[in-house]
Structure formats: C-alpha cells, structure tokens
Amino acid sequence: MGLYEEISKLSGYFNSLRIHEGLLVIDLKLPIDWKVKEIVGSRGNKIQLQKGSESKTQKIVSFFSSFEEKESVILEEEVLAVIKWNIETEEKQLLLQQKMIELEKVFNENDINSLRNLDINFKTNLLNLNGETKIGPLVREGDGERPERDTTT
Secondary structure (H helix, E strand, O other), rough: HHHHHHHHHHOOOOEEEEEEEOOOEEEEEEEEOOOHHHHHHHOOOOOEEEEEEEOEEEEEEEEEOOHHHHHHHHHHHHHHHHHHHHHHHHHHHHHHHHHHHHHHHHHHHHOOHHHHHOOOEEEEOEEEEEEEEOOOOOOOOOOOOOOOOOOOO
C-alpha cells in the first residue's frame, strides 16, 4: 500500500508525519472534545502521546513510537483505533438524539395504556456486549403482567 492510501486512512485528521530522534511521529488535528489518552491507555499498547497546540474547536495530538517496523504497525493501529472510537461515539450520540426525538413523539402522540405495551426491538439479533457478539433474544419472555410494587420500604 502506498503512502497516499496510508494517509487517507486517517480520515482527514492527518496533519504531519515525521521522524524525530529515532521516533516516528504522527500528528493529527482532532476535535477538541475527542478522547485520546483514555482510548490509547485502555488498549494496553505502549505508544506515547503529546498534546500540542489547540483552538476552541481543534487540538494537535502527536502519537509516537520508535521508528521500527513492528512499533510503526502498532502506532498506526492505535491512531486508527482513536479515530474509529471517536467517530463511532459521535455517531452514537447523534443517533441517540434522533431516537430520543422519535421516542418523545411516540410518547406525546399515544395514551398511557398504549405506552405500557411499548416494545423496543432491534432489527437484528446480533448484539455486541463487552466486545463479544451475542445472538439471541434481546429480552426474555414474560407473563405480560407488571410486577407489583414493594411498598414495605
């Protein structure tokens, strides 16, 4: 794969690539609210970060490791993981906002008895739980009766 393809993977966040004192450094221009340190730290790989300049909307983050093939591959994986995680988080937040608007509309347009029977289902039975894909029903079958409240407390 050529250099163009490698840089293209960085989804428009690429700022620069350099070698400094035996280190490979990838500088990215990222949205100010993106999580970087937390994502890299949670993955257990030992790449280094340095926060650079920032504005109200963007920050420069330098990712670096020794300039060796194995470490360079890990560096690329970590950078791509940060981008992917943050893009997915942004998409989830947008989707959550959209679904909340839809749900609010459902609640405003229906009576309480209809809402008690509201059932939310996914179109697929594949669900990712703690990094594992699970297949099966999303909720267990019940008897249709609401549990009685415990009024003793």
